[in-house]
Amino acid sequence: MNKEILEEAERLRASLDKPTAGGLSFSNAQQPLVPSDPISVEFHRLGPWFTQFSFKGKEYGGTNRYAGDARVCDFFEWLDVEGSLVELASFEAGHTLMLAENPAIHSILGVDGRSYLIERARFIKDLYGDKKMSFELCDFETEPLRRLGRFDVAFCSGLLYHLTEPWNFLREVATITDRFFLSTHYAVEELESKGEYRGETRPEYGYYEPCSGLKDHSFWLSLRSIWLALRNAGFEITHQRDLPDAQNGPIVNIYCRRSGKVSG
Structure with a gap:
């Protein structure tokens, strides 16, 4: 950097x-x-x-370990397809290394919105000599995901609640895969409405704060609105684990498949 x-x-x-x-x-x-x-x-x-x-x-x-991470464990338990994976918000490649250990995953494209995180992830790839992994820069707020190509499954952890319009992001996900794992914090109270979606606005701190969104605010969807946004994008939930007592706020892990029915 x-x-x-x-x-x-x-x-x-x-x-x-x-x-x-x-x-x-x-x-x-x-x-x-x-x-x-x-x-x-x-x-x-x-x-x-x-x-x-x-x-x-x-x-x-740093000092934050991913060993035994419940998100990856749930993903591996629910995974019902082999082939290519796109990791939406690959961060520093901590999850990427774990995902690459599964023989059902043949290749991984890790995508993130910060060039310095991509540089770190590529360093980890070279350090461990993992040929499954590659990394690419993408601003999830402004760039269409479809330019990345098609994938057998998408893994997205720690991103949705950092976005200003998470429902649009989920529609973009539906253009690149038929299998989708999502792990995200959600709003407990429905304090605001954004069209048909409810939740609350949270502050974010921009490009130079890696554990934050790229804008100055985000919109946390309520759990009901996450379900609605997934359904509107054409996804059908097949597995879910709600973790209401998770550190830093409630988390839900969801695995879903494309139903082909897109609303709106």
Whole structure:
């Protein structure tokens, strides 16, 4: 990451007197720099990281581990297809590494809206030598997903609640796949209406805050509105796990298939 991005990220992070990422709170502690270890040096050059990685018995990156992650466990349990996968919001490739371990997944395209996260993800790909993975930049607020091509399944975790118009994003997902795993926070109270969808507006902190949306606000859909938006996009829910007591707010994990019926 270049010096300007590092300085802006630190400035923004220091200026916040409340949790980042739409009201969510995460640890930003880093693994210590070991100057004699070139891998450690490269991690620190690309950081600060959120995700903790284990490589050849050493720990690198941040302090947040994905081992035993319930989202990936649910996805593997419910997965009913083999082939190509697109990961919508690949972040630092923590989930990507886990997804690549499943032999049913033949290839993974990880997509994210921040160039510095794509750089980190490509570093992880090269570090682990995983040939299944590739990464591409995409602004989910402005760019159509269909330009990415078609995939056998899509995996989307930690993105929907960072978007200003999540219902439009779900319609875009329906143009690239017939199988879709979604893990997202949702609004408990339906404080506002956006057309037929209800939920609440949350603050976001832009490009330089990696655990946030790209705009200055997002719209958290209520659970009922998530169901409606999926149905309007032509998806039929086949599996769901509601986690109302999850850290940082309620989460729902959903696996769905295209029904072919699009509303609106």
